[in-house]
Structure formats: structure tokens, C-alpha cells
Amino acid sequence: MADEMVLRAQQFVNDTYGSVIGMTVEENGQTGWNTMYALTRALQYELGISGLSNNFGPTTLSVLRSKYPSINASTALSEGLCRIIQSGLYCKGYDGGGIDGVFSSRVESSLAQLKADMGVDQAYPGSDLTPKVFKGLLNMDAYVTVNGGSGTVRSVQQWLNGRFVDRQDFYIIPCDGHHSRDVAKSMLFAVQYSLGMADGVANGVFGPGTRSGLREHTVSTGSTGVWVQLFSAGMVLNQRPVSFTSSFSSALAAAVSDFQAFVKLPVTGSGDFSTWASLLVSYGDQERDGEACDGVTKITPARAQTLKAAGIRYVGRYLTNPSTTSLPEKAIQPGELQTIADNGLRCFPIYQTYGRDADGFTYPSGRAAGQAAVNAALDHGFKRSTRIFFAVDFDALDHQVTDNVLPYFKGIEDAMASNGNVYEVGVYGPRNVCTRVGEAGHATASFVSDMSSGFSGNFGYPLPANWAYDQIVTRTIGSGTGAINIDVNIASGRDTGQASFDPPASQTPDVLFNTAYWPGLLADVQNYMESIGFAESDGRIYTTTECLETIIAGDVAVTNTARAYGMRKALIQTTAFWEFRHYGNEDLGKDAGVWLYHNGYVPDWAKDLPKIESFRDSSTGVAQMFGFAGILSWNNSIRRGLVTGTPKDTTRDADIFSVWDKLRTDNDFALTSVGHAHIWAADGKPGGDEEDPMDRLPALDYTDSEIYEVLRRYQGPAEPAFTDARKRMPLYHIFEKYNRMMR
Missing domain, CATH: 1.10.101.10 (PGBD-like superfamily/PGBD)
Incomplete structure (x- = not known):
């Protein structure tokens, strides 16, 4: 609600100082930081300070003390300085008189009340305005x-x-x-x-x-x-x-x-x-010993004995490692969980990708994280009801918790529900993050990053009521082969990890689709697509069901391609489904335009479409691939020796049209081409529309970051490729969920 006197204060600072302080404020009658910044700059101007700033810092305070150690009705003030005081009072909710430059009894009474409210009326008796009180007047406290x-x-x-x-x-x-x-x-x-x-x-x-x-x-x-x-x-x-x-x-x-x-x-x-x-x-007494720890180092038998000797019972280890180059032992290593169990320790799993800023936290990325974590936990052999702690490893401000973190955890919660809630959800992060995620019902326990005591989400917040692990200090313990660097955690007993594990899954190639899984796959894909705004039938040419049926109908081609080149079927399935689900009348019209360009007439299948324009190439078919991209993808694989054949020329219309038409009409060729396009993308798309560095070729053990990058490169070097790749990640993990069950 607008306040008439705050509006007058805003008008005053704009009219009097707007041309000299480097800013103006919106005249809306509502107190905000910009209004306080403008008043601060106006004060600095009145004090003769040359470098104006939003900050009421040491220089402003020092000059104010020198010139006006105590301001009252008898102080020789400029009219502007007095009006700044009056405006500040109104912005704080006190009576500032008439904003007329008169240090009146009303102003004196308000300043006395302000100091009493601050608790400094004994230190600064009366109605005089002292520099520190002035500083407090021009902020939003x-x-x-x-x-x-x-x-x-x-x-x-x-x-x-x-x-x-x-x-x-x-x-x-x-x-x-x-x-x-x-x-x-x-x-x-x-x-x-x-x-x-x-x-x-x-x-x-x-x-x-x-x-x-x-x-x-x-x-x-x-x-x-x-x-x-x-x-x-x-x-x-x-x-x-x-x-x-x-x-x-x-x-x-x-x-x-x-x-x-x-x-x-x-x-x-x-x-x-x-x-x-x-x-x-937040970290408390860092000399305490904790019963839990987490780390990025493989637990060997020698290290396990070091942990036991230090009183450690619970060990946090990461389900995946998004990087292929750094921290090579960050993710759980083959045989490690058995070593943990054999030495009488228990393990609690942590899921973390990069997630170092708010942009990485959205509902789709939460769906992706939840499904990826379930897949990884099952692969490692974690049993039902294990709690997975999902990391928020940055200093999330409260509005970022609202706008980013909570939707992310809703995505995780929905992913867990689609998997029958086989695992529980925990949250790792600063105190405020953990508290709010728990209170929203998205997590049942917290792993608190209290070592980061300077985080705004830790400084001034109590330990969450549902805390399970409290991370307090990094410490190296043991010696020789038993030496290990760990984060020491206090354990509350709310979570105890797991002491035994199912046999881990092996990295085996994918197999043909088992139609018994069709109902579950369709339901998961429909639910996810609806959650991001794609109803089953939304006016595009094909429904979600029809698109998915098309992909599964080409499963032989998808499976053969994935097995031939050592990649996961989900890479091909995700790309093709996403592209085909976006196919609309505009795409159909462009397809007709390409036919017109190369054949000189509009084909029968397009005569009822609106006016057709001539195009040399377009994204077409189930893979929505350009003929140009198809040629370069297959040429790249020929160059690599993955297939035999004669490279085609992207400058020849006949070559463009022959590949384009096959992409449009032959679904098996289009789906196979997606696999080659991913190999081409990993090679940096030589000859294409972007210059990316070469990456590792698609492999059965591709990390999340590699999956994301190949999916992104398929769509191109600019938005919406990046946003869409984040939305496609949950689809990848949904396809992988079912593919792994069939392997």
C-alpha cells in the first residue's frame, strides 16, 4: 500500500538530487532499498563526499562525525540535510514533520522514539541525532x-x-x-x-x-x-x-x-x-569427534579401520560423479560398499551434481536428479527405504529457496513417487535450506552443511529440527595406507544409513524393449510431460502416446545403434521423443517447402496447408534433423571408420535432399542417425553450427554432465538448447529406469 509521505520523500529526493547523485527512484509511496540508497547518496552529497555510493560506510560515517557529531534543532543544517532526515523518518514509519527543512518538535519526538525503539536511548539520551543512529535511519532495518x-x-x-x-x-x-x-x-x-x-x-x-x-x-x-x-x-x-x-x-x-x-x-x-x-x-566446537563422516575418497579396508578407530559408524558417499577428470574416487567405487559392510560401518548415499548456484535448481532438474539418484542407488545395491541426501551446495538466499530449491525438491519428490517411493529423500545444505525443505514436506531428514558458517543460510538460523548429520570440520585421520581426509559429522541417530547391500548392477549393453514395461513407461513419460506443460494432446500433430509409440516401434534400430557404438539407448530415445513431441504444423509446412524447393511443386500431402514457402533444408521426421546435420553426422562416422560408405556433400542439393527425404520417411534411418549425431556432437560437431571442444564419445558409463552436454549439442549452440536440455534430462533418466530393468 502506498504511503503519501513516503511518496513525497521520493519526489523530494528525485527533484532535489536526481541530477547529481546518479540515480532516481520509482515514486510509488513504498519504502525500499532504492529509496534508502538515494537518501544515502543525497546525504553524501550534502556532506561534500565526491565518490557517492549506496553504502553508508566508514567514509560517510567519519565525515558525518566530523561535521555533525550530534544534530538537533540548534545545529546549523542545510534545508536539504534536514529534509533527508525527515524523509528517512517517514520511510521508517515515523513522523517526519512536513519534509520542509524544519527540525521541528515533531522531528525531535520521532527521533527520541526511534532511539528508544533501537534500545540506544540511554546511550544517546534526548532527541539528538547521532551518526550511528543516522546510519540506522537510512537502511531497511x-x-x-x-x-x-x-x-x-x-x-x-x-x-x-x-x-x-x-x-x-x-x-x-x-x-x-x-x-x-x-x-x-x-x-x-x-x-x-x-x-x-x-x-x-x-x-x-x-x-x-x-x-x-x-x-x-x-x-x-x-x-x-x-x-x-x-x-x-x-x-x-x-x-x-x-x-x-x-x-x-x-x-x-x-x-x-x-x-x-x-x-x-x-x-x-x-x-x-x-x-x-x-x-x-553453526559449526560449534570443532574439536568434537563425530560418529559420522563424508568424503570423496574410496573406503579401502585400511581406511575403514582408521574410521572405526576414530569412532566413526556412518560414512557418507556419493552416488555419482558428474566429472570425468576431477576427484576420481568421489563416487562409490566397485566393491567399496562391501568393504564398508565387512568392516562394520554403515553408508548413507549423497547425490550431487554441480549445483553451485540457483540456476541449476528447477522442477525439471529435480525430476532428473530424483530419477538419476534412484537409478544410481539401485545400481550400487542400496536397499529399499535408504535415505538419499540431495545436495544444495551454495549459499541460497531465502528467495532462492522459494523460487528454485523448493521446486527442485518437489521434482525429486515426484520422481520418487513415480518409483514407488523405494527410497526416502533427505536434503544436504545450509540450515535455512534444510529447514524450509523439511517444512515443505519434501525431505524427511537434513544433512546440515554447518562448516560453511559464513553462509547467510547458516548465520542466524537454528539447527533444523529434523537434522540427521551435522557437518562441522574437515580433518585428516590415520596414517600410511589408512590415511583419509574426511568431513567430520555429528550424528543425531535420525538416519543410520545401510549396513548391507544388494549385488551391484554391471555396466552391460542395453537390450530390446520388453512390452511388459510399456504401461509404466508411458505413465511416467505422460506424468513428466504434463508437469512441464505438455498435456497428452495439446494441439500439436502427435500426442505424447503417439510419439512414444513411434520411438518404441523403432526399438530394434535404437537397440542395434546403441549396442554397435557403446552408448545408452536412452540417449537416442530421449532426443527422438523430445524432438518428435514438438513436431507441429509449422514444421510440416517447412517440410513441404523443402519438397517444393527440390521438386518444383507442392506434394499432395501438403496441398491443404497454408501458403508454402520454399526452403532448401528443414528439421524433419521423428528426429527433427536437418539434411545438413544428417550428412555431417554420417560423414563423421565414416571418417571414424564406424560405418562404410561415400561421404556426401552438404553443398550439393541432391545430397541434401536425399538424406533429408530419408530422415523424413524412414524412422529407422532417422533413429540410427540420432546415434551418429551424438557421436558427431561429442567430436565437437566438425563442420557444423558450433565449435565445441571434443568430448568423450558416448559410453555406457556417461556422467550426467556428459549426458546433458550431448543432449544440448543436438539442439544447437544457443537457447532454447540449454533450457531444453535441462528439461530432457528427466526423460533420459525415465528411459534409463526402464532400460536398466531390462538389462
Whole structure:
């Protein structure tokens, strides 16, 4: 809802400063960061700062302190500076007077209220505007509870502001009743200041000095004073049901015992160092030993004995490795699970592709990940009900969790359902990711990446209620052949992995399609296509069922091609189905145009189409392949010695038309050509429309990244090839699901 006075503030900053501060703001009557940035730049302009910026940083604060250490009604202010203050007050929800350049009693009253809301009214009594309060005025922090904020959390925030605002590197934090990154960092500063660290030494980092100091400040029943206040503040911010207090009562001790039990610390009821650490930083006390670990190194018998000697019971290992060159032992190696079982250890599986930014997380990529993980877990021999932890290995902001991560996990959930929920879903990631995915019902347990303490999704968030593993430190243990580098994890007992495994699948070639699997394949493909907007019949020439029937009708050609060149049938099936499912009247018209170009008339099968234009070539047939691409694909395989024959010339119309017409009319030839096109794509498509580096030829053990790249190259070097390849990945894994059951 628009606010009339915020609108006037926006109009003021645009009219007065828009031509000199390098920006203007939308005049919509709604407070936002751009409005605060513009007011900050206007302030810098009034202070005579030449390099204007959105950041109210050290330079702005230093110049403000020098020129206006305390602003009140008697301060000689420019009209513009006073109006900036008035505008900031309105943007914060306070009365700013008339935005008329008058430092009136209304402005004074609002500034006094602002400081009281911040908790700094004792440190800065009266209505004077001090530099740090000014800094707090020109940001988007709230100083009253918002969105269901906790009054107890707000009392902690106000206390921190009031007690430490005069310290050099402590800035006023929000008092909105919500824990956050800024609040968490302010707690570390507060601890350091209370330890006696000087300004410039205290840095808000949980370093050696802070750790050493906290070891000397255990608090327990009967303790009083600032250290109890700090400790109870930590409990409040971690959402424990306690009061913010300066007296360590028996009730607080009971709550501490509950917290210690929850995070798997020794239950003492006292605020010892390990408990302090768990309250202040996500990884807690990194000297703890955990019962679980994960790593990218093969578990050999010697390494298994090292793990057992270190008290490890549960080992996290990766189902796949998207790379063919880095971390060669990242994925579970042949015989490794048996070694784990033989040595009395248990294994929990992790699925991770690259996934280092939000763009990789969508519903289709979740469907692909879910099906790929099921296929891989079955291949390795993981038994029913095993929980697979799907990784979100980046600092996902809250809006990215909403827009990207949750749809991704919905895709995983749907993929699991299509497989009869043979496996459970877990989530690996920062605290906020794990909490929100769990609360959405997409995962039953969390593997928390707490080592990444600086992640915004960890800083200021409590440990998720459904945590199973808590990753706290990287450590090398053992020696000689038993040495192994691991991430140490605390285990809650919510997940215990598996101690025995089915025999692993072998990398054998695909076989002919068994029609007994047709109903399941059709249902899975229909469900997936509908989930991305393709109804069974959507106005295109062929329905989903008709397209899939066509692909399966050519199964002999598909199987023979895949076996002849050592590739998975799913590479051919996915490409052909996707292309054919997109075949529409526009494509039919272009086909008629190609016929017209090469034959001089419109064929009978196209006479009822709208006006036909002449084309030399078009993507045609079940594979939607150009004659040009077909020639280059087969020429490439002739050059490689994979087939015999005479290369054709893409500059000769007769050669283009002969291959094009065969692609259009002979489905077996078209499907076989898809296989050769994938080989050509892996070779970098010499002579084609892009210059890609050569890749490994399609193989039975192709990684996800190789599968994606070959599927993408089939479509071309520009969008929508990249987006469509991500959508085709789930189809690949659906075809592979059934192909692997028939092998």
C-alpha cells in the first residue's frame, strides 16, 4: 500500500538530487532499498563526499562525525540535510514533520522514539541525532517487531544495541524480533568486547582469542551478570524457550540440558565452552569427534579401520560423479560398499551434481536428479527405504529457496513417487535450506552443511529440527595406507544409513524393449510431460502416446545403434521423443517447402496447408534433423571408420535432399542417425553450427554432465538448447529406469 509521505520523500529526493547523485527512484509511496540508497547518496552529497555510493560506510560515517557529531534543532543544517532526515523518518514509519527543512518538535519526538525503539536511548539520551543512529535511519532495518517477530528476541537486540553501540565496530542492529546474520555477528562482537578485546581487535569472528576466552566463562546455576545475559541471549536467538535474563536459574539449566541433548553435546545443564560454541557459530566446537563422516575418497579396508578407530559408524558417499577428470574416487567405487559392510560401518548415499548456484535448481532438474539418484542407488545395491541426501551446495538466499530449491525438491519428490517411493529423500545444505525443505514436506531428514558458517543460510538460523548429520570440520585421520581426509559429522541417530547391500548392477549393453514395461513407461513419460506443460494432446500433430509409440516401434534400430557404438539407448530415445513431441504444423509446412524447393511443386500431402514457402533444408521426421546435420553426422562416422560408405556433400542439393527425404520417411534411418549425431556432437560437431571442444564419445558409463552436454549439442549452440536440455534430462533418466530393468 502506498504511503503519501513516503511518496513525497521520493519526489523530494528525485527533484532535489536526481541530477547529481546518479540515480532516481520509482515514486510509488513504498519504502525500499532504492529509496534508502538515494537518501544515502543525497546525504553524501550534502556532506561534500565526491565518490557517492549506496553504502553508508566508514567514509560517510567519519565525515558525518566530523561535521555533525550530534544534530538537533540548534545545529546549523542545510534545508536539504534536514529534509533527508525527515524523509528517512517517514520511510521508517515515523513522523517526519512536513519534509520542509524544519527540525521541528515533531522531528525531535520521532527521533527520541526511534532511539528508544533501537534500545540506544540511554546511550544517546534526548532527541539528538547521532551518526550511528543516522546510519540506522537510512537502511531497511525495522526497530519494532514485524512479521510475527518475538518480543524476547527484540529485547536481546535492544540490549545489544544499548550496551555496545559506542564500540568502534558495533553498529545498530534491527530490533524486529527476528534472528539474522547481523544479529549473529553482533553477538560475537558483544562476546569479544565482554572479554576485554580492544576496538580494532574485536572483529566478529569466532577465532582463537574468542574460543580461549569463552573457555574461562562457563556459567551455571547461580551465576549472574553480563555473561549470563550473553548466554541466555544465545539461547533465545537459537529459539530455545527461555527468558532473556542475567540470573542463571534452574529453569535455564533445564533448558540448557534440552539444548545439549538436541545438538548431541554432553548434558551438563551448564554453559560450558562447547555449548557456547553451538550457540554462537553453526559449526560449534570443532574439536568434537563425530560418529559420522563424508568424503570423496574410496573406503579401502585400511581406511575403514582408521574410521572405526576414530569412532566413526556412518560414512557418507556419493552416488555419482558428474566429472570425468576431477576427484576420481568421489563416487562409490566397485566393491567399496562391501568393504564398508565387512568392516562394520554403515553408508548413507549423497547425490550431487554441480549445483553451485540457483540456476541449476528447477522442477525439471529435480525430476532428473530424483530419477538419476534412484537409478544410481539401485545400481550400487542400496536397499529399499535408504535415505538419499540431495545436495544444495551454495549459499541460497531465502528467495532462492522459494523460487528454485523448493521446486527442485518437489521434482525429486515426484520422481520418487513415480518409483514407488523405494527410497526416502533427505536434503544436504545450509540450515535455512534444510529447514524450509523439511517444512515443505519434501525431505524427511537434513544433512546440515554447518562448516560453511559464513553462509547467510547458516548465520542466524537454528539447527533444523529434523537434522540427521551435522557437518562441522574437515580433518585428516590415520596414517600410511589408512590415511583419509574426511568431513567430520555429528550424528543425531535420525538416519543410520545401510549396513548391507544388494549385488551391484554391471555396466552391460542395453537390450530390446520388453512390452511388459510399456504401461509404466508411458505413465511416467505422460506424468513428466504434463508437469512441464505438455498435456497428452495439446494441439500439436502427435500426442505424447503417439510419439512414444513411434520411438518404441523403432526399438530394434535404437537397440542395434546403441549396442554397435557403446552408448545408452536412452540417449537416442530421449532426443527422438523430445524432438518428435514438438513436431507441429509449422514444421510440416517447412517440410513441404523443402519438397517444393527440390521438386518444383507442392506434394499432395501438403496441398491443404497454408501458403508454402520454399526452403532448401528443414528439421524433419521423428528426429527433427536437418539434411545438413544428417550428412555431417554420417560423414563423421565414416571418417571414424564406424560405418562404410561415400561421404556426401552438404553443398550439393541432391545430397541434401536425399538424406533429408530419408530422415523424413524412414524412422529407422532417422533413429540410427540420432546415434551418429551424438557421436558427431561429442567430436565437437566438425563442420557444423558450433565449435565445441571434443568430448568423450558416448559410453555406457556417461556422467550426467556428459549426458546433458550431448543432449544440448543436438539442439544447437544457443537457447532454447540449454533450457531444453535441462528439461530432457528427466526423460533420459525415465528411459534409463526402464532400460536398466531390462538389462
